[in-house]
Amino acid sequence: MTTTQVRAACPLDCPDTCALLVTVEDGVATAVKGDPDHPTTAGVLCTKVSRYTERTYHEDRLLYPLKRVGKKGEGKFQRISWDEALDTIAARLKPIAARAPEAILPYSYCGTMGLIQGESMSSRFFNKIGASLLDRTICAMAGATGYKYTIGSSVGTDMEQFQSAKLLIIWGGNPIASNLHFWMRAQEAKRNGAKLIAIDPYRSLTAEKCHQHIALLPGTDSALALGMMHVLIAEDLLDHDYIARYTLGFDQLKERAAEWTPERTAATCGITVAEVVELARLYGGMAKTGEPVAIRTNYGVQRVHGGGMAVRNIACLPALVGAWRHPAGGVQLSASGSFPTNKARLQRTDLLKKIPRTINMSTIGDDLLRPASPAFGPAVEAVIVYNSNPVAVAPDSDKVMRGFLREDLFTVVLEHFQTDTADYADIVLPATTQLEHLDAHTSYGHLYMMANNPAIAPIGEAKPNTEIFRLLAARMGFDDDCFKETDDQLASIAFNAQDARAVGFDWDALKRQGWQRLNMPAAPFAQGGFATPSGKCEFYSAKMAKDGLDPLPAYVPPYESAASNPALAARYPLAMISPPARNFLNSTFVNVKSLRATEGEPHLDIHPDDSAARGIAHGDMVRIFNDRGSFVAKARVTDKARAGLVVGLSVWWKKLATDGKNANEVTSQQLTDMGRAPTFYDTLVQVERVAA
Numbered sequence: 164m165t166t167t168q169v170r171a172a173c174p175l176d177c178p179d180t181c182a183l184l185v186t187v188e189d190g191v192a193t194a195v196k197g198d199p200d201h202p203t204t205a206g207v208l209c210t211k212v213s214r215y216t217e218r219t220y221h222e223d224r225l226l227y228p229l230k231r232v233g234k235k236g237e238g239k240f241q242r243i244s245w246d247e248a249l250d251t252i253a254a255r256l257k258p259i260a261a262r263a264p265e266a267i268l269p270y271s272y273c274g275t276m277g278l279i280q281g282e283s284m285s286s287r288f289f290n291k292i293g294a295s296l297l298d299r300t301i302c303a304m305a306g307a308t309g310y311k312y313t314i315g316s317s318v319g320t321d322m323e324q325f326q327s328a329k330l331l332i333i334w335g336g337n338p339i340a341s342n343l344h345f346w347m348r349a350q351e352a353k354r355n356g357a358k359l360i361a362i363d364p365y366r367s368l369t370a371e372k373c374h375q376h377i378a379l380l381p382g383t384d385s386a387l388a389l390g391m392m393h394v395l396i397a398e399d400l401l402d403h404d405y406i407a408r409y410t411l412g413f414d415q416l417k418e419r420a421a422e423w424t425p426e427r428t429a430a431t432c433g434i435t436v437a438e439v440v441e442l443a444r445l446y447g448g449m450a451k452t453g454e455p456v457a458i459r460t461n462y463g464v465q466r467v468h469g470g471g472m473a474v475r476n477i478a479c480l481p482a483l484v485g486a487w488r489h490p491a492g493g494v495q496l497s498a499s500g501s502f503p504t505n506k507a508r509l510q511r512t513d514l515l516k517k518i519p520r521t522i523n524m525s526t527i528g529d530d531l532l533r534p535a536s537p538a539f540g541p542a543v544e545a546v547i548v549y550n551s552n553p554v555a556v557a558p559d560s561d562k563v564m565r566g567f568l569r570e571d572l573f574t575v576v577l578e579h580f581q582t583d584t585a586d587y588a589d590i591v592l593p594a595t596t597q598l599e600h601l602d603a604h605t606s607y608g609h610l611y612m613m614a615n616n617p618a619i620a621p622i623g624e625a626k627p628n629t630e631i632f633r634l635l636a637a638r639m640g641f642d643d644d645c646f647k648e649t650d651d652q653l654a655s656i657a658f659n660a661q662d663a664r665a666v667g668f669d670w671d672a673l674k675r676q677g678w679q680r681l682n683m684p685a686a687p688f689a690q691g692g693f694a695t696p697s698g699k700c701e702f703y704s705a706k707m708a709k710d711g712l713d714p715l716p717a718y719v720p721p722y723e724s725a726a727s728n729p730a731l732a733a734r735y736p737l738a739m740i741s742p743p744a745r746n747f748l749n750s751t752f753v754n755v756k757s758l759r760a761t762e763g764e765p766h767l768d769i770h771p772d773d774s775a776a777r778g779i780a781h782g783d784m785v786r787i788f789n790d791r792g793s794f795v796a797k798a799r800v801t802d803k804a805r806a807g808l809v810v811g812l813s814v815w816w817k818k819l820a821t822d823g824k825n826a827n828e829v830t831s832q833q834l835t836d837m838g839r840a841p842t843f844y845d846t847l848v849q850v851e852r853v854a855a
């Protein structure tokens with residue numbers, strides 16, 4: 164028997180981007196372990212990825228191209244050859260491409276975060292056609308935009324420093340589930356005497372383990388940050404030197420923050436005055452004595468109307484107290500802006516003859532149903548889905564489903580499994596998993612460039628996304644050289660070796676080593692250097708004013724809450740959030756039996772007061788509904804959900820739920836204040852017991 168160890172990287176949409184060691188015995192991957200030498204992975208993997216071979220060799224893997232023989236959504240398919248699949252697709256796309264190329268739409272997200280199997284050959288293909296561009300907003304765009312206005316780019320506290328913080332505010336994140344290696348460092352900080360505070364409407368696994376949990380109303384984080392600013396300024400818990408040198412607009416901010424008394428803040432957030440005041444005193448007070456105070460904010464705060472503003476306001480706090488002076492101080496939302504990637508070269512944006520229209524992936528429900536019009540352009544006639552499962556994950560799911568049901572829509576899905584979305588495809592193409600293909604990775608949680616070597620041969624007739632788009636390009640008659648580049652050639656230009664941060668990047672070396680740290684300073688903004696127009700942390704943003712936004716930190720209330728929409732709340736009195744379940748990665752892994760067994764079935768966490776008022780007992784099946792739709796789940800009566808809030812951990816495969824539906828039946832297509840992103844956690848519902 165020959166046994167080898169292959170260096171790989173986790174492809175999942177998670178900040179941790181772990182370095183993997185894959186054991187291969189006689190061509191079969193038998194184990195996936197975390198690389199003990201990689202500083203952030205430290206030999207530890209989450210349960211999901213330690214089961215990655217179970218997913219790769221799953222009996223339901225798609226092994227051959229398929230064509231649909233039943234009705235859309237029914238899930239009846241028949242095996243066909245690659246030739247037939249590619250010919251069918253090219254025959255359908257060619258006339259559309261000649262007549263109205265924007266009627267062709269790619270739909271993809273982060274099933275893999277790889278630079279190569281993500282958007283490289285696929286973008287070249289769609290750019291050559293002149294297809295509609297896809298605005299990839301579904302996850303992080305609100306927060307990224309708010310952060311950018313304030314800090315300049317997605318650069319923040321280095322995750323390798325958090326263990327030295329003395330105060331750690333975990334703001335809108337559940338790292339035990341979704342950022343495990345940060346949590347390991349948070350625990351180290353705790354052992355070293357740090358205080359941990361969670362700000363989250365739900366007592367998540369993480370909030371449960373922090374010293375303090377502030378359970379504010381969803382969508383009110385921007386108000387809490389303003390209230391903290393009020394106290395920091397009123398009690399002079401400020402770093403005047405840092406403010407004078409490295410920030411812009413303090414005087415205007417002071418006026419704005421004056422409006423946010425602790426009383427007003429507490430009333431808006433649904434918490435106590437003491438919680439507001441003590442949080443600010445602790446944060447400012449510790450910073451004043453030179454202790455590192457850090458904020459790990461995450462995407463949970465920005466899936467609401469004011470999501471951009473929430474992140475912006477939070478991102479102002481470290482500059483007020485000078486927390487950036489310390490490597491373990493500051494704030495991290497995402498590290499993605501640290502990486503000098505060569506996206507334009509990988510994606511060949513120069514192939515575009517003109518700039519096509521852009522379709523927002525977060526409103527795919529409406530846009531698939533939209534007829535041609537001068538404002539919209541042609542109706543969507545063909546959609547090619549890869550690295551994503553929109554029928555399960557996109558908001559306002561009934562509309563998404565109705566869009567994909569359109570008889571005149573030609574749908575191709577590249578997948579590992581027959582997902583909810585694949586059920587609506589005309590042609591399904593089997594794609595390789597991370598163990599079967601090559602890739603290069605950035606991270607949004609740490610600062611290492613990563614390489615993924617293929618460990619095993621493709622299973623069945625599966626092919627990498629890149630190869631599928633190469634073959635499609637040939638069928639379409641595209642003979643540009645860029646469609647002949649191999650995955651290795653693509654990976655060799657993934658990072659810009661001329662950039663000081665990636666100096667010495669060499670693909671062959673990276674493949675051998677698995678990972679290489681970027682050259683980044685330990686404390687990125689100790690001496691300012693923000694990538695904003697002024698080079699400062701912008702409390703006042705002229706760019707925001709130009710973009711039609713309030714140039715100062717402000718409070719943008721939720722679309723759907725008791726305070727902002729009492730008429731709606733009279734009918735649908737409960738706020739619903741649907742954050743990630745620990746054993747799934749969005750909708751990935753829901754079909755892996757051992758992981759689904761741990762999550763059990765779709766649940767709804769509901770406070771005892773709210774369940775009692777509705778005659779709901781623990782374990783009852785309940786229907787969660789609003790004007791957009793409904794889904795069924797099993798009630799868990801628990802005070803983990805504050806009164807007035809219900810929580811349905813997500814994202815379930817619809818077809819694995821008893822009613823064939825999931826939480827996105829009730830979420831809306833309303834967009835955030837910045838970044839045109841979805842508002843999954845800005846949803847009012849009513850809940851009722853389902854008759855047995």
Ligand SMILES: Nc1nc2c(c(=O)[nH]1)N[C@H]1C(S)=C(S)[C@@H](COP(=O)(O)OP(=O)(O)OC[C@H]3O[C@@H](n4cnc5c(=O)[nH]c(N)nc54)[C@H](O)[C@@H]3O)O[C@H]1N2
Nearest residue numbers: 335336337340341365381382461462463743745747748749
């Ligand atoms: N196990 C697992 N890991 C994942 C994922 C997964 O599905 N499963 N998904 C990955 C992806 S794509 C992403 S984007 C990240 C997401 O990462 P995060 O956004 O950090 O997601 P969670 O860790 O679930 O944390 C969200 C938390 O925000 C809380 N929350 C909801 N609304 C509000 C609010 O208005 N204010 C505040 N303060 N908190 C709120 C929720 O209760 C939840 O505990 O995780 C990634 N990692």
Ligand SMILES: Nc1nc2c(c(=O)[nH]1)N[C@H]1C(S)=C(S)[C@@H](COP(=O)(O)OP(=O)(O)OC[C@H]3O[C@@H](n4cnc5c(=O)[nH]c(N)nc54)[C@H](O)[C@@H]3O)O[C@H]1N2
Nearest residue numbers: 272273274275302550551552556577578594741749750751
């Ligand atoms: N209600 C609710 N909805 C949500 C969220 C929420 O918190 N609540 N979170 C939102 C967030 S943060 C995000 S990021 C989105 C995520 O939405 P998606 O990006 O759609 O993520 P997944 O559901 O994991 O689906 C990814 C799919 O890509 C496939 N895939 C993986 N690797 C490859 C590959 O190499 N090739 C091909 N062809 N396919 C591959 C997987 O099999 C999987 O089916 O969901 C959003 N939806």
Ligand SMILES: [Mo]
Nearest residue numbers: 176301302303
């Ligand atoms: Mo995400």
